[in-house]
Amino acid sequence: MTPFLQFVFISAIILFAAKAAGYISTRLGQPSVLGELLVGLLLGPSLIDLVHLHIFTDAHLGEFVYEIGELGVLILMFLAGMELHIRDFVRNTRVSLLSGSLGVIVPVALGTGVGLLAHMPLDSALFLGLTLGATSVSISAQTLMELNVLRTRVGLGLLGAAVFDDILVILFLSIFLALGDGGLTPTTVLPVVLRMAIFLALSMGFGLWILPRLSQRVVRLPVSQAALSFAIVIMLLYGLAAEVLGGMAAITGTFLAGLMFARTPEKGQIESGLRALGYGFFIPMFFVNVGLAVDLHLIRLDTFWIMLGVILVAIIGKILGAGLGARASGYSWLEALQLGIGMVSRGEVGLIVATVGLDNGWLSPQVFPAIVAMVLVTTLVTPPLLRATFAHQEKKDRAEMIEAVSTPEASVEPFESKS
Template structure:
């Protein structure tokens, strides 16, 4: 078969398996994303190793599937931003800042302690803690959208905390790299901070003052799906700018792009088109691809104790850190627990940070599998734990919408998105 035929066969298998897994997961009372993640684990090198079956000879097949899946997470975070309004987001700045910051600092400290107790060199122990500070909010965002609670104050606080988490982890990583390259100086750190600030100022300024004007004029053009195509272009540009200008994750940029488009009259048209495109093809590929990236054969018995310690600290650290930030901000104990659980998933972000450490010699090949196991466990447990806490809250009639404390302008009607 030609490389193209191999790709469409793999895509067909993955999509079919993802939808079957999602359906079975919902039948068992769990979010569909859990089934898609498990399907990826089964199809990956841990069991079937689909990409490397003898009928697939294209050496670039796995890379192509991965890149298509990455488009899926960009669309997912754009849709998450599109469901919100910038006013709602600003009103939750305090909890976002506190939960995002403590959600990095507490796991960083606990992870460093685990590394020291495991007799790792100090720089390796610190980098292990930094790996545990990362968060991949895409898994939680999908779960919250399935539960129709993304626009509660827990959902808004979670997304905001993830943005601050991303900024802080990138800043700490840059500091660590600067130390490794010869010492911590203002000249080494200041450019990192300025890049982030420049991206945020440019992206928000463009989104507030220019984007609505452009969107209105593009929408009336005699071009098929002009508004949708324009939204996709802006989404990709924001993701690209986040990486190149801000040094941040592309998903942060696409989330901001969605937040900006939420202010435009074309919001509904864009959302309907992109939701069909994303959930029909790209997003399932992303979730399955998370499982495809995990190889359970890398886990060794001799690293079992450090693996268990890393997993425990990864879960407890995020719940304590992010949850404490929410509690200080006036959230109830249950809401604080929900926000903390929502920050637990590490997903691809944890693997990216860990890979940087492996490539630079700060994480040994013996420790890296423990981080892989941590990423897998935290990614798998987040959806069912979130669902369990929100189901409990709904049964108690305590779901609090983010802006319910103010006037009728703030009343939010939760809409079914699945």
């Protein structure tokens, strides 16, 4: 087969497997994303190693699948942004700031402690903690959308906290790189902060004042699917600008783009078209590709205890840090737990940060598989834990409603006439 036909064949296999696994997962009472992640793990190097089967001879096939998956996560975060409104974010600034900050600081501190207990050098221990500070909110956002709770204050707080989390992790990572290049000074940190501020200011300004006018003009053009094509172009440019101009993750840029398009009259048309395109092909490819990137054979018995410590700290640190931030912002204990669980997943963000540490010598090849295991476990446990906590809340709300309805009228004091 030609390289193109190989790509067509493997795409068909992955898409069929993703949809079948998603269906089985929903039948078992779990989000479909859990099944897609697990089937990716089975198709990956941990078991089948689909990309490297003898029928696939193209050396770049895995890269093509990866790039398609990356487009999927950009679309996913754009759709998550379109579910919201800027007013919702303004009302949730406090919880976003507190949960996003504590959701980084607490795991970083606990992860550093694990590194020191494992007799790692201080800089290596600090970087180990930094890998635990990252969050990949795309998987949580998908789960919240499946549960129809993305627009609740837990969902809004989670997405806002993820933005602050991304900013802090990138800032800390830039500080580490600056230290490796010759020391931490204002001249090395200030440009990082300025890049982020400039990107956020320009993206918000363009989206608030220019984008609505451009969108109205584009939809009047005699071009098929003009609004959808225009939205995709802006989404990709926002993602590109986030990486190149802001030094942030591309998913942060596409999320902001979706937030801007949520204000336009063409929102319904864009959302329906992009949802069909994304969930029909690109987004399932992303979730399966997360599993394809994990090789369980890298996990070694001699690093079992540090792996166990990293996994426990990664889960507890996010729930504790982000949850306490939500609690301090007026959330109930259950809502704080839900938000904390939503921040647990590391996904591709954790792997990216860990890879930077490995390339710069802050993480050893022996410790890196422990990070891979942490990313895998946190990614897999987040969807079922979120579903369980929201199911508990639904039962609690139903019980309170039944109790209120069944309250006997006799318990109400009768009106007594004074006459």
